[in-house]
Amino acid sequence: EKARQFPADVIVADLEDSVPQSEKGNARDIVAEMSHTLANTDRKVMVRINSFDTGLAFPDLSRITDDHLYGISVGKITSGDDLKQYDQMLAVTEYDKHIPPGTLKIIAWIENAKAIMNIREITKASPRLLAIAFGAEDYTDDLGIERTDMGEEVYFARSVVGIAGHAAGLTTLDGPYVKFSDDKGLLEDIKTAQQLGYKGKFAIHPSQILP
Numbered sequence: 001e002k003a004r005q006f007p008a009d010v011i012v013a014d015l016e017d018s019v020p021q022s023e024k025g026n027a028r029d030i031v032a033e034m035s036h037t038l039a040n041t042d043r044k045v046m047v048r049i050n051s052f053d054t055g056l057a058f059p060d061l062s063r064i065t066d067d068h069l070y071g072i073s074v075g076k077i078t079s080g081d082d083l084k085q086y087d088q089m090l091a092v093t094e095y096d097k098h099i100p101p102g103t104l105k106i107i108a109w110i111e112n113a114k115a116i117m118n119i120r121e122i123t124k125a126s127p128r129l130l131a132i133a134f135g136a137e138d139y140t141d142d143l144g145i146e147r148t149d150m151g152e153e154v155y156f157a158r159s160v161v162g163i164a165g166h167a168a169g170l171t172t173l174d175g176p177y178v179k180f181s182d183d184k185g186l187l188e189d190i191k192t193a194q195q196l197g198y199k200g201k202f203a204i205h206p207s208q209i210l211p
Helices: 020-038 056-063 079-094 115-118 119-123 135-142 152-168 181-194
Strands: 010-014 044-048 071-073 106-109 128-135 172-174
Touching: 020 044, 020 056, 056 079, 071 079, 071 172, 079 106, 079 115, 079 119, 106 119, 115 119, 115 135, 115 152, 119 128, 119 152, 128 152, 135 152, 172 181
Parallel strands: 010 044, 044 071, 071 106, 106 128, 128 172
Antiparallel strands: none
């Protein structure tokens, strides 16, 4: 409900990591009910759905898709084949919901070592792909390394995503700065992202939405 007040370019409701397993169904229903309200604020509405390996991806999409949905955000991509599966799932959903083919878009999160190694094929895997986003927290978790404030441990991967997105003609989105009360740190992080070629950034708190 509060998200209606915030001047974000895109509102992305989350059904994945921030939702406990026992609440997945409830979260799905809430997002489906609120998508109309959020879309009426003239902001694009997307939803981060659960990954294929959870068995929840298609139920998520079936419940939340209507003509107000702009697209989906998908995490834990490892290859172009992963993205093609989401593309096919969206095609089936569009058919079932009487939505014109190709309407629904995808933001793909690059957040593990396999994705970095396969990034070129990922950027070319689907015409629905609107943007790629770098997820530093999941990337360092995948590698089993410490996530630091300075961020040297993600510099290479973060750079690769910025370069690959630009080469493919995609929008590149940086992951959120998790210390939402640290305004100075946020501005420094934004500057670094811009220097690496990123065109946007996810926010996890309304104070991070800058004019």
